[in-house]
Amino acid sequence: MNYTGSNEFVLKMKEDYTKWRNLSDRQISAAVKTIKKEKTPTMEIRVDLKNESIRIKRGIALKIKEEYGLEFMPILVDLVGTTHISAKAVRVRAKLTKENGDVCRCCGAELTDEFSILTGMGPVCAKNLRVKYIKDKVEVARFHEELALRVEEIGEFELWLPKSQIKEYVQGGRFKFLAEKFYN
Numbered sequence: 001m002n003y004t005g006s007n008e009f010v011l012k013m014k015e016d017y018t019k020w021r022n023l024s025d026r027q028i029s030a031a032v033k034t035i036k037k038e039k040t041p042t043m044e045i046r047v048d049l050k051n052e053s054i055r056i057k058r059g060i061a062l063k064i065k066e067e068y069g070l071e072f073m074p075i076l077v078d079l080v081g082t083t084h085i086s087a088k089a090v091r092v093r094a095k096l097t098k099e100n101g102d103v104c105r106c107c108g109a110e111l112t113d114e115f116s117i118l119t120g121m122g123p124v125c126a127k128n129l130r131v132k133y134i135k136d137k138v139e140v141a142r143f144h145e146e147l148a149l150r151v152e153e154i155g156e157f158e159l160w161l162p163k164s165q166i167k168e169y170v171q172g173g174r175f176k177f178l179a180e181k182f183y184n
Helices: 008-020 025-037 058-068 114-119 123-129 137-154
Strands: 052-055 076-085 089-096 157-162 166-170 174-177
Touching (some): 008 025, 058 157, 089 137, 114 123, 114 137
Antiparallel strands (some): 052 076, 089 157
């Protein structure tokens, strides 16, 4: 009787119950089953999630690349906030990380040479990101300044993170992810 949705079948059952004060077990079961199947946006929970840096999967990164018209895939991202939680995923706002990880922040390739480890990406990804790559260790500070400006220029993007990637949700808006943090 407390149903406030718009499903015609459930509303008809509610009307019949009000009129006749009696429904069969089968009718009640069908109405309850229909209500449980409904996905109502108002049932989404809003939480706050900030200051987490994670490595996302290539498929999700590729979708972001295509959706936002980027020339690179954002593999390592900083989570800026959360907008929604659905039954299977969390909608987050993120931006490319400025921190160096053990893999390239733009393509996920393992970093092996000294300059790539110092910059957090290789020369091809730096070119795709439109940041001048370094030729000497002295240029590392300049590179990180240009990278920071470029990350701010690119801005935030939104993505859905599958709950299967979230290890634990702690009341108050904090998540622990299955993937370990990528930086020290």
